[in-house]
Amino acid sequence: DVKVTxxxxxxxxxxxxxxxxxxxxxxxxxxxxxxxQDPGLGLRLIYFSYDVKMKEKGDIPEGYSVSREKKERFSLILESASTNQTSMYLCASDRPRGGYQPQHFGDGTRLSIL
Amino acid sequence: AQTVTQSQPEMSVQEAETVTLSCTYDTSESDYYLFWYKQPPSRQMILVIRQEAYKQQNATENRFSVNFQKAAKSFSLKISDSQLGDAAMYFCPIYGEGAQKLVFGQGTRLTINP
Structure with missing residues (x-):
């Protein structure tokens, strides 16, 4: 079974x-x-990557950066965490070529910044 | 640009009854997909059903079916014989072949009353 962890x-x-x-x-x-993911706002895209070492800004990239050194791993970095970054963060992956297949999601990280 | 609107923040239904969740969208793309995902309290995003825009026939998956009105840009989800396990947040993202990313609406929280 497919897995995003x-x-x-x-x-x-x-x-x-x-x-x-x-x-x-x-x-x-x-x-x-x-x-x-925030209540009443749904899911908003922060960053995405379509290949190793490639990255694209999503709709709300401010205050975040990403790293993709290997195909299977994608890291989200909060450079200097602030309280307004308290939220649920979801990772997902998909394969666009050969016919689109729906995104698979991880279980989410609930992040609290104090 | 693509947008998705889910106008019902919360819905409730009696167990075994039928409920319909609404979703409208806007897109400039000619090739796109529409999905319904559910997110139960466990937080795992689960694909419920998908619809390719070029297909006129409405998708069905067991108790779940969609009413896809392309001209009206409407994509509603009907859940028949509601079960307690259907309680979740429901999202209806759109995927455009040009943009190659999902765009989500605000979500609808569905409660099932025993």
């Missing part, structure tokens, strides 16, 4: 800390995505 289910950090959220997929998917 996020390193932490819950995470508590302090304002100003550098925070890393890790995501690994075992499906050999080209594309990987980071979303932020």
């Amino acid at each position: 996020q390193s932490s289910r819950y995470l508590v950090k302090r304002t100003g800390e550098k925070v890393f959220l890790e995501c690994v997929q075992d499906m050999d998917h080209e594309n990987m995505f980071w979303y932020r």
Whole structure:
């Protein structure tokens, strides 16, 4: 069965800390995505990557960066965490070529910034 | 640009009854897909049903069916014989072949009353 794994289910950090959220997929998917989920706003795309070492800004990239050194791993980085980054973060992956297949999601990381 | 609107923040239905969740969208793309995902309290995003825009026939998956009105840009989900396990947040993202990313609406929280 396909799997997208996020390193932490819950995470508590302090304002100003550098925070890393890790995501690994075992499906050999080209594309990987980071979303932020907030009540009443649905899922909003932060960054995505369509290949190793490639990245594209999504709709809300400010305050975030990403890293994709290997095909299966996509990291989201909060350079200097702030309280307004308290949220649920979801990672996903898909394969666009050979006919689109729906995105598979991880279980999410609920991040609290104190 | 693509947008999705889910105008019902919350819905409730009695167990075994039928409920319809609404979704409207806007897109400039000619090739696109529409999906319904459910997100139960466990947080795992689960694909419920998919619809290719070029197909006129409405998709069905067991108790779940869609009413796809392409001209009206409407994509509603009907759940028949509602079960307690259907309680979840429901999202109806759109995927455009040009944009190659999902765009989500605000979501609808569905409650099943025993």
